Amino acid sequence: MPRLSPKVEGFLYFLPLVVAVLFLFLYPVLYAVYISFTNMNLLHIFNYRFVGLLQYELMLRQGYLASLLINEVAWTLGSLIPMMALGFALALILNQRDLYGRSLFYAILILPWAFPGFISLLVWSGMWTDPYGFMNRYLLPFLHLPHVNLVHSVWGAWTGLIVTNLWLSFPYYMTVFYSGLQSIPSELYELADVDGAGALAKFTRITLPSLKKTIAFVFITSFVFTWNNFYPIYVLTGGGPGIPSKPIASTETFIVYAYQEAFSYNNYAFAAALSIVSTAITMVLAVIVLKFTGILEGLV
């Protein structure tokens, strides 16, 4: 039996993964692309036909794209920046060598992760009820902060969404950054101490450069995840209040709007077109960030 070349042999090992990826990722994407070029909707569920770029044209004519894009960026960056900052800050605290009760703090801090996200969102939905929920009845008045109403105020809705998402997600960031911090050799800090470096210098010259790839990786993956994060918005505000044709006049994002178009109004083709546009935007952004951070260097 002739021996296979190492390249072919390597490819065969890789083949099951390729098949799985093709089936689980490419097939749905290609099917969505295909649907987006048809008129599949309630009245054309069996006899849909190819309509070219009609759905994309409708999307442009509706004039929602800019609003959805602005809302999407507000949601993604508005969530991501505080989540990463809080996660990083807590990771730095947990990483202190002389911290007493580190395991207990860590266990408490990852509690939000332990609850099913959907249940947490339902609980948060009740907590934001104005004026009866915990936030508006106790916490916000105690902190001398104004009431947050997710139904009557767009800013209230955004605030509620971002705070809730922060609570749901910070344990992930804290854990990833904490792991990254733990992997930095302690000798680097000891040498810096010998050289007389202060805390700020150690942070900017050792900690941040060592975590550069971790931060970039977390940013890219979380950016895509948050961009497509459906449940917080769907459960807490349903894309409201307000209307999607005006930027920041609602909390409607691509994924929520696409869901409503598909499953509330049965406009499958239009929803598919929305999803394709959203995916294309995230892919372009991801490529830019990957290139900018050089995170793939050494991997390919």
Added chain:
Amino acid sequence: MVTITVADSYSTSENAAFNASLAAFEQEYPWIHVEVQYGAPVGTSPYLQEAQAGQAPIVIRETSDAGGALFAAGVLVNLSQYLPPSYFSQFNPTAVEDWTLNGAVYGLPDNINYIVMFYNKKFITAPPNTTDQLIQIAEQVNKTYGLWGIAYGIGDDWGYRFAAWFAGFGGQIFTTVNGKIYPALNSSAMVNALEFWYNLTYNLRVNYLAPSAGAGGVEGQLFMANKAAIIFDGPWDLMTYFNALGCSLGAAPLPVVSSTGLYAAPLIGSTGWVITTPQANGVPKSQWNATLHAALLFIEFMTNYTNEINLWNYARDIPALKSAYNYAISQLSQPATNQTVACLNQVMKGVLEQSLHGQKFPNIPQMAYYWPSFHQYAVWYFTYRNLSAVQAAQGMESYFISQLQANGLLDPALIATLQNLMAAELPAPRD
């Protein structure tokens, strides 16, 4: 032996009735095997996807609204082809109309449903008959007891609940121009209805706009916690309210709008049984006649007198069959065995009385676009408070039209005609 698959969307209490009916059916028709999928959803989406794959259940218990969309999509069988008109005349005419699209009946109703006014007798001795009385009572309750006169849910189904008030102010969701259906939200009736609720909420401050409706929502929670005296909800939540408030619970029809003399008329909806087409359920041609026969027997059985009475007895579902409805009415007049039953009967009388003052549910595919059109602009009107009711009515109409056009449900050529007809009716925009 013929097997039929059945998607059963009944609640737990309704299933007690359904299971009794199912056992009787299987005994009467031993050659039909029924595979029941309990806890099935209602709505179009799940069944459209199954239909596309030729995997839809053969029989579905569905709402008339979603059923209308499924029928328009070609997923459901036209029952008018198989059952004579005299068969449908046994049912409440509004219920049958709910299951009729373009003259074809596509489902058999097993109940009718609508919203009613629930009130707490601890705070309100007699329910309001008019909106003037409603305002007066809400203000009095607010001043005397320091609680909300009304809690009004503005969740996803706000458009469903608001349709009653819109009708009371003289409006209708659709109009017909040259035989074609057009939206009719941009009217003085919509403006007046919006301003009525705005006044109750922000000027008189007796209405709490609850972010979610029903017994499980904030609206229902406030009502059960004695923090709101009046809510507008459906009989599907009746037992939850009755368990919480007992004999303090009252029910009455929605009041007459004082300025028009018209009842606030809720949409009379209906749930019932439908049969899917072979294209949707994948039954081979060779087996279709036998399957259809079995499915027809099943849905006829499930909507017969005994089974609608079962649903009434077990779950207090309001029968759609005239004879069962009359039985329910007569039962309420019988001497009650104890105080609790007497109280519940009193509540049910109020619920049944509402059925005399409802409007047909427009179960046409265009209706799907009413919900977001109304909701977005109503929320904006109440949220920003920088949009007049006139602008909100115009906005919802315009959005409604654009959605219908985008989905091929509206002929653009005749929109100008419609706009000319509607424009004369509206007052000048508020600055």
